[in-house]
Amino acid sequence: MSKSDPLNRRAFLRNVPISAFAGAALAAEAGNAEAGGSGKYDFDTPYSRIGTDSIKWDRQIRIYGKEHIAVGMGIADMDFRAAPCITKALTERIQHENWGYLDTPRSFIDAIVNWNKRRYGITVNPDLLLLNTGVHPGIIAALRTFSPPGSKVLMMTPIYDGFYGDISFCGCTPEEIPMKVVNGRYSMDFEALEHRINHDTNTLILCNPHNPTGNCWSREDMTTLGEICTRRRVVVLADEIHCDFVTNGNKYTPYCTLDNKEIVRNSITFKAASKSFSLAAMKCAWLFSENPDYIARVRANNRQDFSTLGMIANRAALTEGQEWLDELLPYIDANHAFVDSFIRERMPLVKTVKPQGTYLSWLDVSRLEEKIGAKEMAVEANKKAVAPGKPVTPEMIVERWLVENAKVQVNPGSAYGLGGAGHMRMNIATSRKTLELALTNMASAMAKL
Ligand SMILES: Cc1ncc(COP(=O)(O)O)c(C=O)c1O
The missing domain is CATH 3.40.640.10 (Type I PLP-dependent aspartate aminotransferase-like (Major domain))
Structure with a gap:
């Protein structure tokens, strides 16, 4: 498949199961994710967005390479298939040309x-x-x-x-x-x-x-x-x-x-x-x-x-769309609870508090920053900068570290202004399997430190 054949590449990526991007052991573990959402709508089956020019997935793959991205957890949109009422209305409208x-x-x-x-x-x-x-x-x-x-x-x-x-x-x-x-x-x-x-x-x-x-x-x-x-x-x-x-x-x-x-x-x-x-x-x-x-x-x-x-x-x-949304919300809440307990049990270098709202987790990664020497690495990176621009922050180092070691992209807290240092923002609006894959990858990478 050549790079000059973007459509084929997209079709290929779309059909690759998410587990193919991660180690087999991790994929097997992710398969154990507690099945949620036994209602009318399926939030549980991962719905690949790769190949759709999405910021959350495709932009990260473009920046870091597909071998480094198993899960995009950055920009605030959701990975689920749209509510059927939306697809139906759009389908009807496009009949009129x-x-x-x-x-x-x-x-x-x-x-x-x-x-x-x-x-x-x-x-x-x-x-x-x-x-x-x-x-x-x-x-x-x-x-x-x-x-x-x-x-x-x-x-x-x-x-x-x-x-x-x-x-x-x-x-x-x-x-x-x-x-x-x-x-x-x-x-x-x-x-x-x-x-x-x-x-x-x-x-x-x-x-x-x-x-x-x-x-x-x-x-x-x-x-x-x-x-x-x-x-x-x-x-x-x-x-x-x-x-x-x-x-x-x-x-x-x-x-x-x-x-x-x-x-x-x-x-x-x-x-x-x-x-x-x-x-x-x-x-x-x-x-x-x-x-x-x-x-x-x-x-x-x-x-x-x-x-x-x-x-x-x-x-x-x-x-x-109300029914769809009402079924989604407990799923997101359960994702938050899952993140909360997973981090408490398996990521001693990260702290978080279950949020009251949003589908975003705010992670305190200050201990991880210390462990990988993110502050020192940021200082060095800024010394080497050839042109003036946004200074590299320790959180940007953590972002890259997570991509390279866990194949997961999350947003650096420093982007969110004063008080954002030592934190990362993780978007959890995805299937439980994908979420578990991301967390498992992150925990395994940190366990090696
Ligand atoms: C608090 C907040 N306001 C606004 C936006 C963007 O809104 P829009 O896409 O409608 O411009 C976002 C997107 O993440 C957001 O989190």
């Missing part, structure tokens, strides 16, 4: 409004709802509205790395407020927040549930934050894209359902179906507020452009 400009059908607006009402008890006023191609474009529109170039954007860190790009895109700088950590649990530092608000801090990005630490912020925490921001005239941009993923015993509280209406009116909420149904590349999202003035101003910076297939997929998910 015309792809001209798309109107915004009322049925799509209704789907968003009804989903938010049914699922989270949120009343979205359709007149105060804006659509766009993603949470990023939405956040950028809001930053352009409220945060002039040169100003600062407040964030509780470590936080989703994508926000840093949005902030610099708007000519602003991040104002990072590291969270407090007690026994691996993160909490907001309100004193520091008060202290850091200044004449040039006009917005705060809240992530609820919080990527990467998994916090589902409580009503009390968000009220305290909201009171400070309202009093100090900082607009709260609440990104709630991960809101469907909440682990057992925890709760997602929408920021816009806080009791104090003044706090709510000082906010904009950003949502999408893209995490819940893994529709990231379908490019659809929405934002809303109870403040007509905020929406009128953001509207001027928001481009409401989405694709036909994106709209069709999202509308199908929101109108017919």
Whole structure:
């Protein structure tokens, strides 16, 4: 098979069983994974995405070589086959072979409004709802509205790395407020927040549930934050894209359902179906507020452009996908529990706390860093750097070490801002078999140290 024959290569890769990428012993162990999801939908059979130009798998294979990637566990999308209602709606639509400009059908607006009402008890006023191609474009529109170039954007860190790009895109700088950590649990530092608000801090990005630490912020925490921001005239941009993923015993509280209406009116909420149904590349999202003035101003910076297939997929998910999602969520919760016990039993160099939300695990790898000399290696790498660029961090060394020794790609915690050092972010939204393969590979590599 030649490199100049990409289609054949893709077909070949797609048909290779996942176990072929790892040692036979590990594959056999992975086969022992407890079977989960005995319901209507199959989340348990690994669904290979290799050969589809995915970032999570194909980009890692392109960077590191296929012999070094058994499992991609980086970027936040899921490995499962899409909900059947989505595939059905898309299949029906592609029978009509015309792809001209798309109107915004009322049925799509209704789907968003009804989903938010049914699922989270949120009343979205359709007149105060804006659509766009993603949470990023939405956040950028809001930053352009409220945060002039040169100003600062407040964030509780470590936080989703994508926000840093949005902030610099708007000519602003991040104002990072590291969270407090007690026994691996993160909490907001309100004193520091008060202290850091200044004449040039006009917005705060809240992530609820919080990527990467998994916090589902409580009503009390968000009220305290909201009171400070309202009093100090900082607009709260609440990104709630991960809101469907909440682990057992925890709760997602929408920021816009806080009791104090003044706090709510000082906010904009950003949502999408893209995490819940893994529709990231379908490019659809929405934002809303109870403040007509905020929406009128953001509207001027928001481009409401989405694709036909994106709209069709999202509308199908929101109108017919609930059953699929409700069956997926316990599977993800069980994945979290599995990661938690596996790490406790078999990875003494790693610590983690089961997150309250998201499908992301936040791993404390500081002992692993020490063991492999990651800090020293990063210093050496930076000395050798020929051109100025992003400095190599110990977490990037761990990323490479895991790829080379465990064939698993996870994201370096340093990408998530202040407080991310000594950590890695691992995406667990995959079949239990694939998850077990990744963890087993990682544990075996660490056991050799
Ligand atoms: C917290 C958070 N916000 C936004 C995004 C990206 O949103 P979109 O793809 O809709 O731009 C992600 C993706 O991982 C995320 O984790």
